[in-house]
Amino acid sequence: MRLLRIGSICIAAACSMFAGIPAEAAVIVHGTRQIFPGEQREITVRVENVGSNASLVQAWTDAGDKSAKPEDIVTPFILRPPVFRLDGKKSQNLRILLADTALPQDQESIYYLNVLDIPPTPQDGEISTGNYLQFSLRTRIKLIYRPKGLNDVARAPQKLQWQLVEDGKRWALQATNPTPYYVHFGTLGLRVGGVTHLSPDAPMIAPMSTQRYPLQDLRSSPKGGNVQFQYINDQGGTAAQSVPLSVS
Known part of the structure; x- marks a missing residue:
């Protein structure tokens, strides 16, 4: 979870005031894990915005370091689209393509799919005081490459x-x-x-x-x-x- 913006209140006070308020992602990923069969070159993952407002969505994969920056990560997968707008009550198919086939073929390999929900900035009149918290929420699930022929x-x-x-x-x-x-x-x-x-x-x-x-x-x-x-x-x-x- 990453803090995007705080108005005129300080971070310490804001965290104290809002510690009991649950933060729920409007953008959800269908499935708790994704299996990438070795005989395929592409799979799709459904991403849905269950909220009312549009969100900006960023998606990337990592090799196990959840703190690594997306721009510094190298994995054998390409995501299409990596960044997109997702309107409220709408869904989008995220394509995961295998770009590097030089993966072990005698056992599974594990990676992680990250989907970051970045909500829009509140408009004038939505917040009377000008003091507000805005979070971007990340969903991170397992992405498992399973080579062809492994069926037990x-x-x-x-x-x-x-x-x-x-x-x-x-x-x-x-x-x-x-x-x-x-x-x-x-x-x-x-x-x-x-x-x-x-x-x-x-x-x-x-x-x-x-x-x-x-x-x-x-x-x-x-x-x-x-x-x-x-x-x-x-x-x-x-x-x-x-x-x-x-x-x-």
């Missing part, structure tokens, strides 16, 4: 291999992903004796990789337990998985 993504979560390991002075779940797919977690934890010890930061695991996820409030190594997690599918839905954990 639904079974990837079941193929994860789990271990309980010491990670410094704490315990962690260690996942090994032998598949060519990213597995995206909603929640992750270890349930022992009726208590679930959650991992506070478990966004995903990359293909062909091993990742550790620290657990909360687990003081000693249990004899068994169940790894419980929710994973997110291509449509943004979630499904639950429970895997017995054997501890030697």
Whole structure:
């Protein structure tokens, strides 16, 4: 979220006054993630303005650094159009074209689609005092390139291999992903004796990789337990998985 303009009030006072006011984007992106099939050279993403006023929309992709400036980013994708006006209650198809085909063909690659909603400046008479806040709101979702021939993504979560390991002075779940797919977690934890010890930061695991996820409030190594997690599918839905954990 980026502050575009503040009238005569200072930033600190403005943030204090408006801290409890929710900021909602008028421009929304349909879908929580986008899959780019390797056999295609272009996909479209629907962008909709659910508000009443027109917005200026800027769209770009990034390779994982959400703070990078659009003009400094290089990805294998081109967006058409990258900047456009979107009237209220209207929608626009954003085209994502694959410009560089030199991507790994044996596993998925992940990028991110950014859509920035820049509302219009209030007109004279809309604000009586002249003191106002205006925000531009950014939506950032996953853009996953899936090479041609990879068609077993639904079974990837079941193929994860789990271990309980010491990670410094704490315990962690260690996942090994032998598949060519990213597995995206909603929640992750270890349930022992009726208590679930959650991992506070478990966004995903990359293909062909091993990742550790620290657990909360687990003081000693249990004899068994169940790894419980929710994973997110291509449509943004979630499904639950429970895997017995054997501890030697």
